Amino acid sequence: MTKDVLAGSGQGVKKGRTRYAGWIGTLARSPLYRGTIGLLAESRVARLAALLAVPLAWIAFFNIGPILQMANISLLANYPLMDGDEPVYTLSQYALFFQESLYFMPFLRSVVFSVAVTAATLIVVYPVAYYIGKVIRPASRNRALLLLLTPFWAGEIIRVFSVIMLLANRGAVNALLREFGIIDRPIPMLYTYFSLSFGVVYLIALYMLLPLYSSIEKIPNSLLDAASDLGAGPLQRFRRVILPLSRDGIVSGCSLVFLTTIGVFAAPLLLGGPNTVIFPEIIAQLFHGSNDKWPAGAAFSIIMLLISLTTVGLFVRVVGGRNVKLM
């Protein structure tokens, strides 16, 4: 590729006017382009503005704007604003959240549920990540990983639906148990915390797998060998070498899984029941129907955002590794 560029330019210099071929040449010769380039070459400010304008506008307008607008609405006493109305600000929506157990309890359930799911995912995925990163031959690691990644490209809804196939009253597990005569009546598994956590772990395991794998894979084998040579048993080796060295992966994986789980929406709609009402459903209800509930919905979203981000922030601080990446 470098060669190509060099050859192209060299040729261009010889021929003088036809410096570039193809559409790039057409573009480079157009007056508009030449004018712009001339302007940019003259002024450092214009150069900076050209690089900065679109990204900064995008970030300010679409990444920060919606959150600010949500915060703004959460403080309004009179919403929707009619023409000529002066906005009146109040904290009553936030007070409502802490007074009303109808809102507060689902929130607590959501937090506890997310923590439990995060812990369960860590326990289930860690051995898998360790197996791919350390047990199998390096040559087959990519294949072992790709095999696990494939199901994740099926959408959220499709994977939730496939969990219904497994757990429904007339689903595969109950059919199998009845076939073997273990049960007469189907065990109700769907619409419970069991089906919900089963489905959510199914949806998010990937977010745990990738960070864990990349940190475990980086642990030098020589350290593991040294631990064994010095007399560490498998358990001690795990506790004193592998676990501390995979801390970065654990922290990023848990943070990602927690943030995703607390905002999970499709899974509780389809896999949850009346007993498993969690916070996102409560918020969603406030946005259906009339507009005057929006400030409450916005306030609850802000509370949820703040608490989930602080939880993750604290977690990273306390457990923290040196090189925690959320991506």
Next chain:
Amino acid sequence: MRLYMKNPQNVFLTGFYWAFVAYLFVPLMLMTAMSFKDSNFISFPIDSFTMKWYVQVVQDEQFLSAVGYSLMIAFIVTVVATAIGVWIALLASNEAIWGKALIFALACLPAVVPGMIQAISMRIFIRAIDVPTGTFAIILGHTVHAVPFVVIMAMTRLRSMPSNLVDAARDLGADNFIAFFRVTLPYLGPALVGGMIFCALTSIDDFVRTFFLGGYQTTLPMLIFAKISGGMSPEINAMATLVLIATGAIGLYAERRVRRSRN
């Protein structure tokens, strides 16, 4: 070498890995198997097989229009998100810019805000800027969500790019734009194509943003969701299986491509 030998805990880990593979694949396989069931109800066991659900699905107007609509949205989202994402990545990896860490962090904000809250904040936001729910709102929501992934992918690739490539182009007389289009962009190429496919797939798969931002026309996940909530027949299984095969194959291809470009 000891690590690769068969010992009890490695046997256990091998078993655990395959159990996990089963956990991921069995539900999807059951779903696929059910799509061949010759009955109007979804229930196990399956005793007779048919292809009629597939015949019905490929003739289903609703399904075909949802596929078209989802693809159209995914295409626009991918193009816009790639352009903006690469632009932000160039900015955030420019040595001369002050505060690039902050810019990067803010650019990645939509990737860490829980999906539900992001959807709601967009719903509130489009009302404030007078955009109705519908196609444009969906595209906006999906694009905001997709940009961070392009930024991260492009920055990872840019970091490995020798800076003298651009310097050489500049010395040979290329201006900023030409250097970008003929040196930087081709270098980003392989990683970017993978990133673009991911953008398209996340847009096609997205449920929560479409749920809050969508209008009357349904996207693919919305259609499947509506069918699941409104009584089930194996037709949904056939539909979901077709989508599963298509997205799985494309995702696998993109994943392989990105991993190869990193090595």
